[in-house]
Amino acid sequence: MTLKELAQKLGLSPTTVSRALNGYPEVNEETRRRVAEAARLHNYRPNTQAKRLATGRAMAIGHVIPLSTRHEIVNPVFADFIAGAGEVYAQSGYDMVLSIVPDADEERAYREVKSKRSVDGVIVHGPRRIDGRIELLDALGLPFVVHGRVSTAARPYAWVDVNNQRAFERATGFLLDLGHRRIALVNGIETMDFAWRRRQGYEAALAARGLVPDPGLMVSGEMTEALGHDAARAMLARPDAPTAFVTASLLIAMGVRRALEETGLRIGRDVSVVTHDDDLGYLQNGGDEPIYTATRSSVREAGRRCAGHLIAMIEAGASMAPPGELLEAALVVGQSTGPLPGAETAIRTVPGIALPVATDARGGDGVAANHAGNGARHDAGHGARSNGLGSKPPAGD
Amino acid sequence: MTLKELAQKLGLSPTTVSRALNGYPEVNEETRRRVAEAARLHNYRPNTQAKRLATGRAMAIGHVIPLSTRHEIVNPVFADFIAGAGEVYAQSGYDMVLSIVPDADEERAYREVKSKRSVDGVIVHGPRRIDGRIELLDALGLPFVVHGRVSTAARPYAWVDVNNQRAFERATGFLLDLGHRRIALVNGIETMDFAWRRRQGYEAALAARGLVPDPGLMVSGEMTEALGHDAARAMLARPDAPTAFVTASLLIAMGVRRALEETGLRIGRDVSVVTHDDDLGYLQNGGDEPIYTATRSSVREAGRRCAGHLIAMIEAGASMAPPGELLEAALVVGQSTGPLPGAETAIRTVPGIALPVATDARGGDGVAANHAGNGARHDAGHGARSNGLGSKPPAGD
DNA sequence: GCCGACACTCAAATCGCTTTGAAGCGTTGG
């Protein structure tokens, strides 16, 4: 059933039928009703391709997923992210088109998508600290939103990111408040922007207590269970083993747990673990009571936000300043953390309910209460700070 | 840069340019070279929409992802599956378009995709034992391949599936060979076809030893870490606690591990665990030596196979009989299994190397050696059986 | 010298929609 056929059946011209269906004002209400009725009756749907050709809009958003040829890992947060984005696309009538490309071909993929005009904009996944894609897309004139940020970008661009620096600063601070001093970091690959920012946060928290990060306690790699396990095994074998871990993902934390188990240590009592939690649908951090103490921020929500911004940009045309949005992670207290064994503590941690108020082994520094206050389960939560300027965020973020 | 412009620059007609670029024979080789050169120089790419309209082919494959409104879980294997499918699409020049839809709207999504003509075919995800989608798509005349099967389907249809029944029969048999008799099953939701087949396999293995499945040892639910944990906790608290678990996913197995840990039991010694392993990129079952004994089958490979079959069907037109392909899972031996404590065993399991030869506590039944033989690490592996008939597979699968 | 075959190339139609510019028609106001 084409527009022409439908028009014929109705004894109208294609023009009128088109206008009637697309809600143009210059068509008689009675006619519009008739047309709508007939369209429904004959199950008419405009041919997507024809519509796109005529309007010049693809009504589609591209996601170019780099598939590293070396480690071949599909980012596990990806499924949740596109679920969030997909919701928004569906509401706005956009299609989502995915290109899985070997990372060597990534640039070519963007160029192609542009010159083929098959999408109206793209989401950039997995930004690196130094990342040529921003410039490339700017040059191509293809609207885009970055999930994350590129610290080294020269010009404003649109992004949605979690405040990774602050999240890890708080996570580390939380452990420091509990008396821990030897705190390990098991991080993602630090050429990735988010991982680098997380390390900044970790180091900042240590620095605030006058502690120097020990390179032997910092590991970075592909964020797998195996990484957590192997890193923890190695570190726990040292004479000056860490008493706490900060990890970049739930999977890593699970690996650390396995290593602890093998070593005969009890998580939350002998050794504490704080992790970042992307709040993935299939990888929940417990139910009512979190298993791991974690900085939590929903990747799915990030997907929704990215999609929303991108569509706004596309529909506004070039006139719009690129939006930037920083999402705050909540710090939720679970069963994986406790005071440094042997240190005097005022109150024992009661997961998910009370707040740990640790007496710093070296005599408290006043930051404890502050951090504890922020550690409340129902935190400011996913509160977001948004700026319409798209300027590079202050260095501290 | 459009075809017309390019033709003008070359002093040729659009026809000739189009033919030259699309490899038609009736164009002078010299001319073809000139055209190709100019196209590359001006970075010409045919406008996707125009091409699609002209050819009537969308050059795109749809994936309709149902998003359950109740449990809101995005299938974790999904990312790997589309990575596999995406590779194949890229090679063949197809786009992948995803629709994330609340499962109530699923039927509408398929109808829409059909009448809008925005894809040439679809992949069906997460088939249920009773699933109306087969009939729907048949009726719509939209080519499709099912990832999995629908046991109750009346007519042939295209599918790619793992031999779930046999995999779980072998997994259970393996534990039986080790002397275990109280074996728990922590399964996916059994309205899903794959989960139901897995239970069939589990029960068949028990039945082969004259054992009756104990409903108290069978749990099914969303395949999360929490499910594994909670199920194991509950079962282990029983007076007649299981000595072994068969689980449907690595995440469930990790949950069981956590429960064992909490209960003070040692995995692989006190309690054995065999799991199914989808060989996901980000959730590897150890490196050289598997952590969990598992039936392993790559979801990514399944994605590739599905994509390949679908493209073949699309390009062959309606003339082709729907292909069906059954992939066999390998049984790899890891550190999570061992003989029933207290039973006499001939040889202790050496993970990944030797084969367990258990003396059945009740006096062996001859099946042990057989199963042990199949348990070899470098098994038949991903060997596949393919039939060009697309008939419903024999009931035993 | 004429004709058909062959090798190229092209003009124009087509795909199914949107959109521009204009026309039909009944009503008003000067």
Added chain:
DNA sequence: CCAACGCTTCAAAGCGATTTGAGTGTCGGC
């Protein structure tokens, strides 16, 4: 009575490719 004006509707021209059917020029055979 005629021009002007809304309100509707329409014919036709795009959008940018593919594809049909026709046209040109060259060559060999008779």
